[in-house]
Amino acid sequence: MPPDGPLDLNQELDRLTERLPRPFDSWMKTLNDAPASRRVPAGVGLIAGGIFSFLPVLGIWMLPLGVVLLAKDIPPLRKPSARMLAWARSKLPARKSQG
Numbered sequence: 001m002p003p004d005g006p007l008d009l010n011q012e013l014d015r016l017t018e019r020l021p022r023p024f025d026s027w028m029k030t031l032n033d034a035p036a037s038r039r040v041p042a043g044v045g046l047i048a049g050g051i052f053s054f055l056p057v058l059g060i061w062m063l064p065l066g067v068v069l070l071a072k073d074i075p076p077l078r079k080p081s082a083r084m085l086a087w088a089r090s091k092l093p094a095r096k097s098q099g
Contacts, residue, residue, distance in 0.1 A: 007082035009071055016085050019092045036073045043069030064088075 010032075017028045031042060046066030049058040064084060071077035 007079065007086055009068075009078045009082045009085070012082045012085035012089065013068070016089045016092070019089060031069060032072070039069050040073055043067070 013032050017025050020028060031039065043066045046062040046069065050060055050063030050066060052058050053060045067077060068081050068085065071081035
């Protein structure tokens with residue numbers, strides 16, 4: 001269940017990244033820190049790939065990731081994306097520390 005307080009997209013992205021498996025956490029951090037000139041085309045490309053998820057390699061997982069990337073630059077998408085990330089984070093198990 002998402003927290004009751006106000007949600008911040010950047011905080012939710014950081015919290016979700018902490019729970020992702022190792023190869024994906026660095027990829028997500030790179031996309032998160034990229035300038036808008038790279039993030040927007042990547043977001044549009046992911047959404048387009050998600051629409052064509054019936055093709056091999058592409059998948060429906062691309063849609064929410066594309067929306068989250070666009071939300072960093074489109075203010076009306078920030079609050080719904082933060083809620084979606086909080087929900088996704090609550091469903092993922094905590095990543096085990098690798099010692």
